[in-house]
Amino acid sequence: MADEKQIANISESGLSQSDEEGQEITWTEAEEKALVRRVDLLVMPLLILGFFALQLDRGNIGNAMTDFFLQDIGITQFQFNIGQQLLSAGIVLLEIPSNIILYRVGPTIWIGAQIVAWGFVAAFQAFQKGLGPYLVTRLLLGICEAGFIPAGLFTLTRWYKRDETTTRFSVYFIGNLFAGASSGLIAYGILHMRGICGLTGWQWLFLLEGLFTILVGTLFIALFPLSSSNPVSLLGIRYFSEREAQILQQRILRDDPTKFQARRNISLAEVKATFTNWRLFPHFFMTFFGLAPAHTMGSYAPLLVVSFGFDRLKSNAMISIGAWVLIITNVAWGVIADKTKRRGLMVALGVFIFWGLTLGNRLLVESTNGNLRFGVLTAAMAFQAPWHAVNGSWLALNAKTAGERSITLAIFISSANIAGIVGSQIFQAEDAPLYRTGWTVILVLVSLALLMSIVANLQYWLLNRFQKRVGNERYHY
Template sequence: MSVNQEAKGLDEKRGVEFSDGRLSRSEDEGQELTWTEEEEKVLVRRLDFLIMPLLILGFFALQIDRGNIGNALTDFFLRDVGITQFQFNVGQQLLSAGIVLLEIPSNIILYRLGPTVWIGGQILAWGLVATLQAFQKGLGSYLATRLLLGLCEAGFIPAGLFTMTRWYKRDESTSRFSIYFLGNLLSAACSGLIAYGILHMRGIGGLAGWQWLFLLEGIFTVLVGILFICLFPISAANPVSLIGLRYFNERESQILQQRVLRDDPSKVQARQNISLEEVKTTFTNWRLIPHLLMTIVALAPASTMGSYAPTLVISMGYERLQSNAMASIGAWIQLVMNVLWGVIAEKTRRRGLMVFLGILILWGTSLGNRLLVDSTNYPLKFGVLTASLSFQVPFHAVNGSWLSLNCKTAGERSITMAMLIMCANIAGIVGSQLFQAQDAPLYRTGFTVIVAFLSAAVVLATLANLQYWLLNKFQKRVGKDRYQY
């Protein structure tokens, strides 16, 4: 049975079936459910203040625990733990490898258990690991904690993206995807400022500043996990939290379900498992190739810069702890750019163009970093570095929305989102080795490789747009639905 046939069959019953097995029916079996535009807008605003803050908070905690090690480097972390820069890079690769290994299995489990239990459990798990890494000593414990952190974090980002598609319509999703990534970007912006304060605690209780950093931020994550489990609604069909808070009445719940399904029948999720056919279809979908390769080569530099931005600022002659706060300036600008990119892409419905422009600007700023690598004009170098940090990822959320809109079933969408974030973490594995100790402190070779990667990303972004343009010309001739680009 096709997706449209499945959706039609459910509509004939005046209901929609979701993954928790419940069938939502309209308030009157004899007529189709209707609602006003204003009524729908009110419900969407309530969703924005319920669903989005919890997902953003989880993403904030994820990035805090994943990225605070870059701040720890400025507090003699390598010396205290007893590892080299090369070993540090290997640990960063293990974190990304752990995420890649469990990305798809995690989303398959999400499909069955739902976001409240699975996402909340993930946050608790990596929060405990993040807290206990404050007591690591030596190479073995360092590598083990990085791998465990990656395994526990695996699947969170695509789980959040997929969960949003269950609550929002197609023309609402791009801006929400970008807003979701605010959790990541806000963390990057705040982490330097937070670290600046916490790292001054070195010596209190006999602990190093970086130990206090891991302890306090890990405990924060555990609290976020508890909050998520207690407050996040189970599903649109059952909008109740695990502690019994009901957020929408029966009619509102029906509207929330049917507005999404009428907008996109492919979001019917009549089973609690992803079929083998959906897995096969997704893995053999050649249209994904430029998207996924582009993600790897465009995000690898972002991984490098995220870890080494404070160190680069130090190399310009700025004070060790001050560098953490200065490196966060670009991250604050990136917050604005990320939302702006998503809103423009959603309003203009030119997601592919915005992805291309985002990568092109990043290429230009990175080329500036390479050309200035030997310059002693440190204010100019810092300005160009800040501009580069400002455009590291705005294209990424829009690319995710672009992919999501062109998926044909809910299962395919779930796997596609997992594959996208897998590639983002493969980028992390690659990016963790772009800056080598022998290339320090200017990293001439590293910046050269970054420019080469982003040049390839510009080409791949062009190919991604071109393939949909050509496909839509063919689709129009044969009278089939057109692809979104």
């Protein structure tokens, strides 16, 4: 394997590298594209499936609320919000430690074990009763899910080049978005099972979706390749030849030598450099301010639709419309950002559109036109987060080392889950059903997110002007 100095000195004009025996490896552009397509069909589906299971188990409680969940287990709306905060808190507490473990043991075992673990917790939620068990299961679910999202993002950076990652980050989030889009439809069917075997509809919802997650985790452990340099599953399935594996690894190292790191631990210097990097603050604050409202909508969208005058169970299916459109906007944002290489601009544009629709929701809070309110809410859900994956890719591209990239992505997703802690308390029972105060808070938060997106773009523009004068490498924006 070439060392960092060898990699850094490779000619930019050729598609050749040297293997560990000093023999030159050459490949054509067509051959490389074919290999990338095979990676897309191997790595992406398993990560997307894991993300799909994560969002099903994290978000199905919003559907359960339309099936008398609060009344059945005997908790108040305020206590429900506390449980949602505990889920986010559990994720935040172990986000960074989880990514450090990932760095040592690899994605196949660590990510797969996580999926199986939270699958068991999700399934056993079906048998909770009372405040104590509810709070414990939400906390355990968060602890088991901690680190999955940044682990997937970091894993993608090991398989793809810099101008390929934003699109793949956005495609990775399809798992999350597809779950959000289909969960209402799935819940609509499962909740009608109330009474079968003496179980409520929400019990069947937790049980069946938890068992599905356990199956997904088992498949991930069995089939996901160990690494690009060793593309073999734990079952012994070899997906690429030795030469193909060398091409896959070396094309990444040629594109970004910082992704090469022989040691399997993150240094203290990398941790310190990440936490003291002031350039990251606008990204993290933007994520926090912008995603808190998304968490609120995820939990309360079905009940909001009911308050507009629509049927209790049909509301679960209706909210999926915005989520389906969000899949399209999310992928479009990633593809455009990669093609134009203007990730910062796409982030700011996405937040601005969300801000405009949030303003619309606040202005319509007194409206009696249920169809209009549903339409604006649906549009807001369709544009609530297409910028999020692009923001993550923007951060990853500007990380200086692999270890710093891992920690940066962990903190990035932690800020999203801290947003969940705040988002879980925006809507209060005394503010129902119009939630005047809640929508005002959401508008303020999205306004701050918009400001942070402008600050993030401005700082890189100013830094790059300075970098150009002194002849240093410029930042991506």
